[in-house]
Amino acid sequence: MVLHAVPPTVPRLLTDRSTSEPDREALVVDGVGALTFGSWQRRATGLAERLRQRRVAPGDRVGLRFGAAEWLDFAVAYVAVQRLGAVAVPVSGDAAPAEVAHALADCAATGLVHGGGAPGWTGGWTHATADGDDDTGDGADLSTSDGLAQILYTSGTTARPKGVAATHANVTYGAGARHRPFRHSRHLLHAFSIGTNAAQVMLMTALLAHPAVVTLPQFTPLRFARAITRWSAGTVFVVPAMAMELLAVADGHDLSSVRLLGSAAAPLPGPVAARLAAAFPNATIVNYYTSTEAAPAQTAMTYDPERPDSVGRPIAGGGLRVTDEDGRPCAPGEIGAVWMRSPAPPRTYVGDTTTSGATFQDGWVRMGDVGYVDDDGFLFLVERDGDLVKTGAHRVSTLQVEAAIHEHPEVADAAVVGLPHEVLGVELAAVIVVSGGAALTPPALRAFLAGRLAPHEIPSLVHVVDKLPRNRGGKVDKRSLRRSLT
Incomplete structure (x- = not known):
């Protein structure tokens, strides 16, 4: 692995990997196709040249709208935009038109890059990624570590979705590790939706980890179970809703290849974790807790029958605190607001000065949850903030x-x-x-x-x-x- 004196950018990571392992598969869409690191690099460079001709400039915000079957095109467009020093704004291919319009208008996007099935955006130019040849270009990589890499929009479960901006140094945090993660796997399987923080983590995993990252053109529990068997997936990532559906079809499928099953995006109920441990006999079940605003700060919890509902303790040098209404630290067992922080440069809201101060404070990020820590520092969530x-x-x-x-x-x-x-x-x-x-x-x-x-x-x-x-x-x-x- 190439070690960088300064935090690398996303395009630089792809350049490094395509140079050292050009023929190695990076991304696979089950039943659709695959990208090697070499083809990913060539296609991203070619698309960057075409976008440059459309006057995409450093700092421009560019929407990326792709469906689940178009993960390969999305990965190409994500890096292509960033090679120009521009900012990728992923939105899901099945997002409602009003949701897409809000995101693009809110961040003042220059235009939209989309897949073949997505409608165009009338507020600016549109351009679909090419399915064909690996176009090449000789344009320079203009991305910088302190430049913005992406803007993700929150889920909007408690308020109107907000744009969360992250620099390359934030997105690539941890890229200097000497060993590639998940070396126990040849294939890592997930079904996260484009436009979510979990999906962005999987995209970075494809650039940094040992296994090829496999996803599905559409999630169904039966197809996911079959994909685990077909790819002999050693690592699997789901959200709790997927895990519950998967348990209903687990019988009759060989799931013995899975060594790590990670759940993200929402707390994994303890009883569900227990059933997963039984259904995946060789797997360690890990619950990850973070947010779009706080990433890469996170906690992780290996399922423990003694603490079935805990989301764990901070990992990767992160911090955790629980505070009362006056901002004072809570004692163990006392319920308060949950805050997290990471050594990486923090994220920020886009153009929102009214709530930024309440969420981002001196490197700490308010998670929007209330909870408590026990005497050993394990975090337990109680409810969404203000929703107890x-x-x-x-x-x-x-x-x-x-x-x-x-x-x-x-x-x-x-x-x-x-x-x-x-x-x-x-x-x-x-x-x-x-x-x-x-x-x-x-x-x-x-x-x-x-x-x-x-x-x-x-x-x-x-x-x-x-x-x-x-x-x-x-x-x-x-x-x-x-x-x-x-």
Whole structure:
């Protein structure tokens, strides 16, 4: 691995890898095609030249809209834009037109690079990546370590999506390691949506890690399970919603190749982690916790039956603190606001001065969650900031209630929200998805919870649905859920 005196840029990492391993596969879309490091470099250089002819300049923000089947084109466009010193703004190919328009207008994008199936953007120029020849060009790489590399938009589960800007030094943090990660794997499998922080991590993993990174043109649990077997995947990354669906089809598939199963984007309920450990007999189950704003700061937790609901402790030199309303550190077990920091240059909001100060403070990033640490420094999340449910005289963590519901063998998925109540102020409502063919009734669920939760923690309302509303990052859209119940 090439060691850099200063933090490398994303295009520089690709140049290094394409020079040392030009014929090695970097990215694969199952059933669609693959990119070697050499072809990735040639295509990115060629597209950069075509964008340069369209007067894309350093500092320009350029939207990238691609669907899941177009991951290879997305990877090419991502590096091509950055070679010009411009800023990549990924959005999902299935994002609503209003969502795309908001992102591009909010960051003052110059234009949009898109795949063959995406509609053009009428606010500027458009250009689709070429599927054909590896075009070459001799233009210089204008990317710099302190220059912006990307702008990602938050999921918008609690407010309007915000643009989060990251420099190359932030995105490539840790690239100087002497050993390539995940050396136990020849292939790493994931199904994260383009435009999410988890997807960007997978793109950087393709540049830095030992295995080829494989994704699917469309996630279904059955196809994902088959892909694990077909590729003998040693490393697998999912979001909790995918993990729950995967468990339903795990029987009958050879999952013995998996040595590491990582869950990201949302807390992994302890009961789900336990079932994953049983379904993947050779795998270590790891829960990762971060945010678009805080990355690369994160905690990691190897599943521990003694602490099934913890999201772990900081890794890679990061920091963690929990503070009260006055900003003072909380004692172990005391609930407060969760903050994290990383040695990497911090991220920032784009053009948002009203909330930046509340989120970014002296290198610390407020995670938007409330939680506590135990005596050993393990972090436990309680709820989204400002969303802790107070019913009657009691404060209730919906995450803890959800974890108890997930212990029921007939529950495939669950979410708990607070709804207005004339006497209590707020009452708890559980929305559940039951396993195929099960007939779990609300009284039966409440009876099951009676031995696991305090009376005020047991939902008074239970609704059974076919599927929970989730955003592309895999998080339950609780605002939408509340609207559907009121």
